Amino acid sequence: MALSYISPQFIIERDASRCIACQVCVRQCANDVHSYNEEDGLVSSHSLNCAGCHRCVTACPTQALNVRLSPLDFRPHANWTPSIITNIYKQAESGGMLLTGMGCDQPYRIYWDHMVLNASQVTNPSIDPLREPMELKTYLGSKPEQLEFSQSQDGLELDTEIGPQLELAIPIMFSAMSYGSISFNACESLARAAQIAGTYYNTGEGGLHPDLYKYGANTVAQVASGRFGVHLNYLNAVAALEIKVGQGAKPGIGGHLPGEKVSLDISRTRMIPQGTDAISPAPHHDIYSIEDLRQLIFALKEATHYSKPVSVKVAAVHNIAPIASGIVRAGADIVAIDGLRGGTGAAPTVIRNNVGIPIEMAIAAVDQRLRDEGIRHRASLVAAGSIRSSSDVVKAIALGADAVYIATSALVALGCHLCQRCYTGKCNWGIATQDPYLTKRLNPNIGARRLVNLLRAWSLEIKEMMGGMGVNSIESLRGNRDHLRGVGLNQVELDALGIKAAGY
């Protein structure tokens, strides 16, 4: 084999005075970075394979290990950066597309970090969430434009029927991650957490494992272009359905599940042969236009007797406002929009890093467009694509989202260290892998607890921020852009977000 031009990205530092050669690191690393030499009784490391996931560092009982970025420097060049050079080496060696995992890692502007929140001072009181009610309850689904009442003998009667709704105790759901892209234990952690926290998790496009049907009341089931695992029982087992048109990490292309991850269980759940790549078609081949989408929405509603809201998930792309308007008019009850920085288990790097627009811009544009057209009530809006903290949630809702989806944050709660190697199937944290030796590292009881803790912590923070703004109900924050100000944004960006600059 010819010499590879790729140099290690990380340096593994092992403190020999601390290492007791217990070989925990050897066993913990699925990338075979660490090896034990029986002859001299020492553990050594082969850093070229290191993903930078910190599993060995975390597991080392004597804190003998550290992993840091290799300081290996190319001659500085603003145009030809190390990652660009290295990518060319990789492609020259493999002749293939570069794959990656998780969301876009490029330094596009993160608008969440350029918006600040308001608080009450003097002229109106802030509300203390420790002493006053603070309401986060959220209903997702189509709402009527107005209610009609009639007078009966018993008093007032509501004549308007409201369609099926999802009731969320907090305006945060777990976004779509398929069984296949993540482990069963990760799926079960999400499902249990959703049940405990009074919210929903999303199956992704991988179908629903029989052992997860019991969480159906807290499940949103996806129907994607590959139709993996879609059958009548699946549709009827859950609380809501979601047609996946696009994903923020890879707008315009379908899902990629490498055959390495298609185990027996996954092949059964997805209804595909074991070990085969599960590559979803780029478009739905029964949706070539908006009226086709309408047919699929209503096919799903018919199949489930109009008992569940139907969501349509799209990636945030340039014309997202008219696209969302079309989706609402096509009959969707929920529109989920996934931004540029949304995560994935596997995507071509070039797509992940270059296609789509930030979710902040998309939500602002869509909320305003639906209002301008007078159809905002017809569907709920869910923002996805890198919601990293409770303040991101608050800002997304203030821009106009009804709720948010989180996925990367949820995986981080489960132990993910953002090494971005999900596509290899060698996740040392037992999340993005199907290797039983690795998946058993994630205990669903502990995982669910960590997720519930995260949601609890965020909801406490959200209540604190709302109280400061002087509102005690999330619907008074929703679309209330008066509570946002931009810092360091130009006027075009401010206008696109529909907010004022700080100081105004």
Next chain:
Amino acid sequence: MAWADSENRYKQDKVYDACGLFGFIDTTGAKHDGNKVVAALNSMKERGNGLGAGYAAYGLYPEFNDHYCFHTMHSDEAHRLELDTYLRKHFAVVHDEPIPHKHVQEILDPPVVWRYFLFPQSAHMVGRSEEDYIVHEVMHINSHFEGSFVVSSGKNMGIFKGVGHPEAIAEFYQIQNYQAYMWTSHNRFPTNTPGWWGGAHPFGLLDWSVVHNGEISSYGINRRYIEQHGYCCTMRTDTEVFAYAADLLVRRHHLPFEIAAAVFASPLWSDIERMSEREQRIYRALRQTYGRLLMNGPFTIILAKSGVMMGLGDRIRLRPLVAGIRGGTLYVSSELSSIYLVEPEIEQTWMPQGGEPVIGRLGTAPQAPQEHKQVHRVVAQGVEA
């Protein structure tokens, strides 16, 4: 540019103010002169700072019962003539005159104040109902006419307001000379906007009038919701949002006042969970459908339209509201003392709970709520539309 915009020199989203409110309705229909309301409001001088006061009166113009009455303000006579021409083109003006007023030492540079009695020209209505046409025209004038402003636009009612203390404004308009079965009034303490006559309360549209004490923290979304339904928030005040929201819910969506109150100050989810299944369905639907009209933050309002007056405070009672009854007259005020001042023989007084509407209707004797009566339980008893 509209007058409201040019007066909004700091481009504020809304008016930040705190205020004193007083209102009453004589449900027998008997009329009272303006002395009572002026005395009551004046007793709460501490609640204003001289930057605005105003009065709304109902039953004012029986001789023009069937005509809309536009009370207008103009920066000068030239601007009045401009609007005059417009009004004569778009309406049939049956009578117009200056609103009688008297020069008062405290008041410098008052605007030209006028009133027009008119009805719509059907040729211009292009499919709109008469009331929708009035709304459309008032919105148009207030957002496009520099130097002119329509203060009130209802039938048999009018709003008198300006920059000054309550007694000065009363003297300017000679409020004591008017007879009305229902009066509401407002004394203003704005904290940042320059005193502008159009920005004082009451705020009016059609025969709606609103006086408001508070700052609505949910204003941003309330405004966007209302704008979606064709209203323009020309004044940038949270008060006008109340008027438009009331118009939308009560006039256009035909909801009873009690239900509108349950939208503005909706019961908490935890309260709804304790209701009967039937009520749960109603209140859940109200919050799901009209959640964006929840007025969140401290407020007390007196909302009035011909024949009905409603006092309402926010759901966690951050601003004061007291009510009282004597005979057929229902009083609401920011302070109990003001009611006692003008009605020492008051029979009953009480402090309504947060979100509990106090409603007086012409022809129906007012009643205090039962002791510990559950808020928002109007549905079980039925209400008058």
